[in-house]
Amino acid sequence: MMRGLDQRTGELFWYVNSEARVRCDHSLNAIHTTVHDALAALGGKFAPFYVRI
Numbered sequence: 097m098m099r100g101l102d103q104r105t106g107e108l109f110w111y112v113n114s115e116a117r118v119r120c121d122h123s124l125n126a127i128h129t130t131v132h133d134a135l136a137a138l139g140g141k142f143a144p145f146y147v148r149i
Contacts (some may be wrong), residue, residue: 118124135142
C-alpha cells in the first residue's frame with residue numbers, strides 16, 4: 097500500500113446514455129445502425145483477437 101487506498105467515488109466520471117440524448121430522427125441513429133450491422137457482420141473476423149475465458 098505504498099500509494100494509499102484505492103477509493104473511487106465516481107465523481108470524476110459522468111456517464112450519459114447517448115440514446116437518451118439523441119433525437120430519434122437524428123442522422124446519428126442511421127449511422128449507429130449501419131456501424132452496428134457492419135461490426136456484427138465482421139464479428140467472426142474479430143473473434144481470434146479476443147481472449148477466451
